Amino acid sequence: MHAIIKGAIRTLLLLMPAVLTFSGAALSQTVTVQYRFFDGLAQMDGNWAALKAASDGKVYAGLAYHGGGGHLVFYDSKNDKMVDVGDLTRLCGEDGLNLGPQSKIHAKFGEGKDGRIYFSTHGGMWWEYARFATPEGYPGAHYMAYDPRTAHVQDFGIGPRYEGVNTGAYDPKFNRIYGLTHPRAHFVYYDVTTGAKVDKGRINNFESICRTLGIDDEGNVYGSFGAGRVFKYDPRTDDIRELSVQLPIRPKGISLGRDYNKSETAWRVVVWDQEARKFYGVDESASILFSFDPHAGPDGEVQRLGQLSIPDLADSRKVPYATLSLTLGPDRKLYYAAAGKEFDYSGSAGLAASHLITYDLRSGKTRDLGEMRVPDGRPVIGTNAADMGPDGTLYFVGAITVEAKAGEQNYGGKIGDIPFRLALFIYYPKAD
Amino acid sequence: MKNRALALMAVALLLGSAANGQRDPEDDNVSVLQTRIDARDLGYPPVDVIPDGESGITSLSVAPNGNLYGATSGKRSHLFVLIPRHGYVQPLGIIPGATAVTNAVVVSAAGYVYIGTAPEGHLLKYAPRDEFHQKIQIGSPLLVTDLGQAVPGESIFALTLDRQADTVYGLTSPNTHFFEYSITRGKFTDRGVVAKKIPQGEKFEKDKMMSRMLVADPKGNVFASGEDGAIFRFNHETEKLEELGIHAPGIPGREPWTRVDAFLLDPSGIIYGGTSDGYLFRLDPEKLAVTNLGKPLINYRIAGLVRGSNGKLYGAGGGKDDMARLFSYDPISGAYEVPGFVDVNRRPYYSWRAYVIGAMASDDYGTVYIGEDERISKLYLFYPWP
Numbered sequence: 001m002h003a004i005i006k007g008a009i010r011t012l013l014l015l016m017p018a019v020l021t022f023s024g025a026a027l028s029q030t031v032t033v034q035y036r037f038f039d040g041l042a043q044m045d046g047n048w049a050a051l052k053a054a055s056d057g058k059v060y061a062g063l064a065y066h067g068g069g070g071h072l073v074f075y076d077s078k079n080d081k082m083v084d085v086g087d088l089t090r091l092c093g094e095d096g097l098n099l100g101p102q103s104k105i106h107a108k109f110g111e112g113k114d115g116r117i118y119f120s121t122h123g124g125m126w127w128e129y130a131r132f133a134t135p136e137g138y139p140g141a142h143y144m145a146y147d148p149r150t151a152h153v154q155d156f157g158i159g160p161r162y163e164g165v166n167t168g169a170y171d172p173k174f175n176r177i178y179g180l181t182h183p184r185a186h187f188v189y190y191d192v193t194t195g196a197k198v199d200k201g202r203i204n205n206f207e208s209i210c211r212t213l214g215i216d217d218e219g220n221v222y223g224s225f226g227a228g229r230v231f232k233y234d235p236r237t238d239d240i241r242e243l244s245v246q247l248p249i250r251p252k253g254i255s256l257g258r259d260y261n262k263s264e265t266a267w268r269v270v271v272w273d274q275e276a277r278k279f280y281g282v283d284e285s286a287s288i289l290f291s292f293d294p295h296a297g298p299d300g301e302v303q304r305l306g307q308l309s310i311p312d313l314a315d316s317r318k319v320p321y322a323t324l325s326l327t328l329g330p331d332r333k334l335y336y337a338a339a340g341k342e343f344d345y346s347g348s349a350g351l352a353a354s355h356l357i358t359y360d361l362r363s364g365k366t367r368d369l370g371e372m373r374v375p376d377g378r379p380v381i382g383t384n385a386a387d388m389g390p391d392g393t394l395y396f397v398g399a400i401t402v403e404a405k406a407g408e409q410n411y412g413g414k415i416g417d418i419p420f421r422l423a424l425f426i427y428y429p430k431a432d
Numbered sequence: 433m434k435n436r437a438l439a440l441m442a443v444a445l446l447l448g449s450a451a452n453g454q455r456d457p458e459d460d461n462v463s464v465l466q467t468r469i470d471a472r473d474l475g476y477p478p479v480d481v482i483p484d485g486e487s488g489i490t491s492l493s494v495a496p497n498g499n500l501y502g503a504t505s506g507k508r509s510h511l512f513v514l515i516p517r518h519g520y521v522q523p524l525g526i527i528p529g530a531t532a533v534t535n536a537v538v539v540s541a542a543g544y545v546y547i548g549t550a551p552e553g554h555l556l557k558y559a560p561r562d563e564f565h566q567k568i569q570i571g572s573p574l575l576v577t578d579l580g581q582a583v584p585g586e587s588i589f590a591l592t593l594d595r596q597a598d599t600v601y602g603l604t605s606p607n608t609h610f611f612e613y614s615i616t617r618g619k620f621t622d623r624g625v626v627a628k629k630i631p632q633g634e635k636f637e638k639d640k641m642m643s644r645m646l647v648a649d650p651k652g653n654v655f656a657s658g659e660d661g662a663i664f665r666f667n668h669e670t671e672k673l674e675e676l677g678i679h680a681p682g683i684p685g686r687e688p689w690t691r692v693d694a695f696l697l698d699p700s701g702i703i704y705g706g707t708s709d710g711y712l713f714r715l716d717p718e719k720l721a722v723t724n725l726g727k728p729l730i731n732y733r734i735a736g737l738v739r740g741s742n743g744k745l746y747g748a749g750g751g752k753d754d755m756a757r758l759f760s761y762d763p764i765s766g767a768y769e770v771p772g773f774v775d776v777n778r779r780p781y782y783s784w785r786a787y788v789i790g791a792m793a794s795d796d797y798g799t800v801y802i803g804e805d806e807r808i809s810k811l812y813l814f815y816p817w818p
């Protein structure tokens with residue numbers, strides 16, 4: 001116990017300057033979130049979108065590991081236990097082949113009517129595409145399913161050759177795994193029932209592939225492309241149609257001085273609201289909140305509802321690139337974890353505390369609940385996935401700072417000189 | 433182990449953003465120099481543009497007056513023109529009965545545009561009519577004269593034209609008929625086939641092998657490749673299709689699946705070609721000799737081959753599942769260079785990278801036109817170094 005206290009004090013002293021630095025105001029409002037590390041997987045270095053709070057209380061996450069195999073894990077919320085299902089390269093049957101590894105699940109999971117968890121894999125390193133379509137390069141994304149009853153992963157094989165599934169969604173109605181590939185931005189799907197693997201062709205350019213596919217209650221699939229445009233895939237016609245609606249995005253040009261890497265012309269994330277039969281989404285450029293009603297007229301209707309960035313940054317050119325951390329609660333509130341600074345794990349612009357922002361769909365009011373902090377006071381330095389459990393518990397995957405230990409790989413990466421580690425964050429809205 | 437993990441982490445730090453599907457500044461280092469390339473939408477977006485799914489550029493041809501004609505493949509095929517004086521792509525209409533036009537647009541000395549269609553296999557004639565002053569209306573049919581079906585039951589797979597003889601030559605699919613169409617006589621003649629059997633292969637492989645292009649030499653002889661990569665010549669004098677006993681180069685054992693992807697007639701009279709395995713070769717039409725010039729890229733395919741105004745040849749390699757790269761070949765020094773990916777980065781206005789190239793052409797102004805063949809496709813203008 002003595003050693004633990006000493007360690008905690010040492011950690012606190014070490015992190016104190018950073019804590020103070022990325023607390024914009026020392027006494028700003030905070031919201032406390034619990035956290036769980038992914039045991040034995042400290043070296044995992046990112047997570048994007050891959051988080052699913054399933055109906056049985058298990059919370060699935062895909063952990064990225066650039067240059068190596070990513071991992072499928074789940075948090076057993078009933079037993080407060082983290083389980084590592086395994087290394088994705090091994091689960092795909094490609095370990096020992098010295099191919100580009102299966103480094104990520106980079107897209108949303110889905111839960112099938114059969115209780116299985118469906119997902120696709122993704123590559124990690126692209127080497128400026130110098131190894132694309134070569135024998136040593138990335139072989140291509142696998143479509144997969146995890147069965148929680150048998151703890152068995154079924155591999156449906158490679159879908160898009162040489163490409164990863166950058167963005168994805170599963171539709172239980174048509175029993176299909178959908179995806180957008182990287183780098184060639186093709187719209188692809190796997191029909192679990194028939195086993196058909198289909199490539200519907202290119203939808204966008206590689207640097208502006210939208211990061212969330214939305215699926216409505218009729219099984220239609222939506223994504224954004226071009227300069228704030230929306231496409232619709234109808235599984236009944238097996239056809240893609242480009243809609244006339246326009247997403248609210250900040251005019252191009254402002255963002256380029258801030259970060260070369262971001263195209264900022266698409267929606268970043270959307271969630272489906274079965275009650276209103278609409279999508280709610282956040283755009284990439286300035287975290288603009290919008291609704292998209294796909295059933296309003298032939299092309300749907302888009303409405304700007306507000307902005308979910310940290311209020312002090314809302315009108316600033318420094319408003320961070322939007323995160324993927326949006327979800328809808330049973331309390332009719334949207335929950336969004338807004339970054340304090342551009343957050344992309346090792347590619348982050350700096351350290352800053354994330355804020356938890358809510359938007360009440362009944363009142364139309366936005367509320368900043370404050371900086372997200374774990375019980376020992378460390379701020380959540382960013383998240384890129386969110387989901388709501390069936391019991392109303394809110395989950396995020398993101399990162400917190402840790403103290404580097406000599407001779408041990410106990411962190412996933414660094415932002416500046418500060419090591420971080422991935423964690424699952426847990427928040428109970430009802431308790432707040 | 434620890435050092436390896438830290439090294440990987442450092443690399444991830446450097447390249448992490450690229451791994452997440454965003455443009456990294458380093459991407460410019462593996463692409464064509466940005467002051468040497470630009471792109472054009474196929475019309476005036478968002479309305480008067482050839483629709484996505486119909487925009488794959490699979491034919492390009494420069495007319496005697498310098499205008500570039502192109503055709504697309506997809507749910508429907510469109511004809512378009514680029515008049516260099518104006519510099520934009522002008523869609524001209526939907527090509528009747530066509531969902532694909534593959535290296536099958538040629539322009540006669542009189543300026544008429546001949547289009548070979550698939551799947552219907554008709555040869556169409558389009559007469560340009562003051563195009564610059566025509567309004568663009570996507571969805572309108574292209575006004576053409578239907579010259580008939582070249583070979584009953586066959587699609588047109590490739591065309592070339594002998595401007596001196598005013599004769600169109602073509603290959604058909606799936607049965608590899610070589611045909612000619614005399615413009616003056618208005619008559620088709622079937623001259624035989626370049627492949628009799630489907631090559632050995634997996635059970636799903638059903639295609640007879642023939643070249644994806646044709647080329648006519650200065651004497652009016654027309655060259656194609658056929659079964660086992662064999663080079664065929666239609667002898668203008670004897671009016672016979674001849675198997676020459678020479679072959680497109682390739683690795684021994686791969687002959688059954690070898691095609692000539694692209695042909696180019698050099699002003700010197702030499703013919704250059706590129707193969708499905710990605711080899712460049714020289715064909716001397718007088719000596720009937722093939723010289724293997726090696727492989728410019730690790731990719732399969734030579735998806736286009738043109739001559740730049742600097743005397744170098746330019747081509748693009750890479751197949752349907754690949755990422756196309758541009759290469760050059762200097763016939764004098766024998767040196768290859770690889771300018772990189774066909775990529776245009778004009779952010780914040782536009783940016784686009786081509787992964788699949790469907791056709792190439794070059795004009796007397798020194799512009800190399802590169803047609804992308806994907807669901808969403810652009811026309812690229814590459815300006816070689818003088």
